[in-house]
Amino acid sequence: MIKENVLKVLLIGLLISVSANAATVFNNTAGDNDFNNAANWDNGLPVKGGGHDGVINADATMTASHEMVTAIDWHLVINATVNTGANELQLRSGSKGTNPIGTPGDLIVGDNATGVFNVDNGGTLDIAGIGADLIIGQNGGTGTVNFLSGSSSSLSKTIEILNGSLNYASDVNGLGHLGDELVVGNNGILSMGINADTDTHFVFGNRFDLELATDSTLKLNFTGSASIGDSWTLMQTISSFNGVVDSSVDAGDGTGVFGNLIVNGLTDDQQIQLIYNAPVAGDDGSLVATVVPEPATLALLGLGSLISLKRRRKN
Numbered sequence: 001m002i003k004e005n006v007l008k009v010l011l012i013g014l015l016i017s018v019s020a021n022a023a024t025v026f027n028n029t030a031g032d033n034d035f036n037n038a039a040n041w042d043n044g045l046p047v048k049g050g051g052h053d054g055v056i057n058a059d060a061t062m063t064a065s066h067e068m069v070t071a072i073d074w075h076l077v078i079n080a081t082v083n084t085g086a087n088e089l090q091l092r093s094g095s096k097g098t099n100p101i102g103t104p105g106d107l108i109v110g111d112n113a114t115g116v117f118n119v120d121n122g123g124t125l126d127i128a129g130i131g132a133d134l135i136i137g138q139n140g141g142t143g144t145v146n147f148l149s150g151s152s153s154s155l156s157k158t159i160e161i162l163n164g165s166l167n168y169a170s171d172v173n174g175l176g177h178l179g180d181e182l183v184v185g186n187n188g189i190l191s192m193g194i195n196a197d198t199d200t201h202f203v204f205g206n207r208f209d210l211e212l213a214t215d216s217t218l219k220l221n222f223t224g225s226a227s228i229g230d231s232w233t234l235m236q237t238i239s240s241f242n243g244v245v246d247s248s249v250d251a252g253d254g255t256g257v258f259g260n261l262i263v264n265g266l267t268d269d270q271q272i273q274l275i276y277n278a279p280v281a282g283d284d285g286s287l288v289a290t291v292v293p294e295p296a297t298l299a300l301l302g303l304g305s306l307i308s309l310k311r312r313r314k315n
Contacts, residue, residue, distance in 0.1 A: 026080075028058035035060040035082065046076060056080050056115075062087040062123075068105075075106045079113035079141070084151075086122030092129045105132035110143030110164055117143075121150035124175065128156040133180075137163030137187070138249070147172040153202065161188030162249045168202040170195040170223065177206030182235075184216035184258070185250040194232055194289075197224030205236035207284060211244045213254040220272060220289060222265030231290040238285035241276055269294050 024043035026035070035056075038045045046054030046068050054068065054076040065088040068076055076091060091105050107127055109115040119125045125147070127134055134155055136143035143164035147153050154175040159166065160183040170193035182204060184190050194201040241256030256276070263272045273292045279285040 023053040023055045023077075026054070026056040026058055026060055028060065033059055033061055035062040036064045036066060046074065053077065056082055057113075061085055062089065066090070067092070075108060077108045077111045078115040078117050078143075079111060081116040081118070083118045084120050084123030084125070086120065088124040088126060090124075090126040091132055105129050106135055107133075108135045108138060108143075109145055110137040110141035112139040112141045114141065115143045116146070118146045118148060119151040119153070120148055123148075124152040124154060126154040126175070128154070131157070133158040133160060134166075136161045136166055147202070156206075158246065159183065160247050160249075161185060161190060162247065163187040165189035165191055165219075167191040169193045170198075170200050170202070170221075172202045174202055177237075178204050178208045179206045181209045181211055181246045183211040183244060183247045184213065184218075185244060185247065186213040186215040186253065186259075188213070189217040189219055191219040191221065192234060193221045193223070194226075195223050196226035196230060199232075201232055201234070203233060203236060205238070207237045207239050209240045209242055209245070210235065210238050210256060210285075210287070211242045211246060211254070212256050212258055213244050213250040215259045216254065217260040217262060218258040218274070219262040220264070222263070226266055226270065226291050228270065228291055228293055231288055233286055233288050235287040236284065238287065239279060241278060241285065266291065271295075 024041045024046050026041050028040050029042070030037050030039040032040070034040060036045070040060070053074050056078045057080055059081045061083045062085050067090045068074070091107055105127070107117070109117050134145065136145055141163065144167070146167045147169060149169040149171055151169070152173040152175050153168070156177065156179050158180040159178065162185040165188070168191065192202060243252060243254030243256060244250040258274065261272065261274060266272070270291050271294045273290045275288040275290060277286045277288065
């Protein structure tokens with residue numbers, strides 16, 4: 001009888017453990033696409049202390065701000081399109097757990113599927129805590145995260161752009177600063193807007209490692225009128241420039257330099273030169289973009305000087 005009671009207790013404990021690790025899935029059951037409507041989730045909203053991963057499999061829009069977790073190892077996985085509206089999505093985590101989806105408190109956009117997360121005008125994405133990361137595109141999935149005009153970004157730990165893109169408008173508010181790693185894999189794109197007229201753009205920084213795979217891509221989208229010699233610091237307080245170290249995808253690949261640079265919005269006679277300022281003697285590194293003449297323009301300028309010189313000699 002005692003053994004039987006012990007067995008029952010063990011079974012009950014096992015069931016509780018299995019239940020606690022179950023995901024709550026957003027399938028838009030109520031049909032209103034409301035992220036905050038618990039009826040759209042098969043196991044209720046993923047909330048602070050709720051003990052569930054959140055998996056979004058249908059398009060959703062937030063109608064209120066939402067705090068997901070604190071000090072427990074649960075994640076939010078987006079495999080559809082989610083819009084914040086003018087609301088804040090906040091994820092927090094504690095020490096690392098053993099959940100197979102990822103590290104604690106992660107926002108994973110595109111896990112073996114396609115996911116899109118739009119931080120709208122007035123909206124905020126706030127991720128912080130031990131191991132609380134933003135992961136874009138994993139396990140064969142593709143992810144896109146868009147910080148749209150007037151939104152706010154507070155990403156305090158690691159960003160991994162593995163298969164997809166992270167896109168910043170020029171006027172995104174930086175409320176928090178990256179403190180661990182920024183990883184851009186071979187299939188990753190980091191896209192940044194720069195308003196040359198108002199000199200506004202988002203800046204990454206708070207002593208982080210920049211890890212770039214061989215075929216990583218940086219895309220710069222200019223508005224306004226840039227001039228030769230204009231310069232913008234895209235990233236500051238960089239601790240090191242490396243190949244990929246802190247991701248299982250593309251691990252060991254790269255040298256800490258973007259493999260591809262795509263520039264939109266400059267005139268035909270302009271191009272961008274990226275300057276990688278490595279940390280020296282305790283000074284943090286930085287990544288700077290400078291407008292320089294396009295090579296053909298330099299050649300024409302040189303030719304013009306020669307013609308001018310010849311004319312002077314004839315005179």
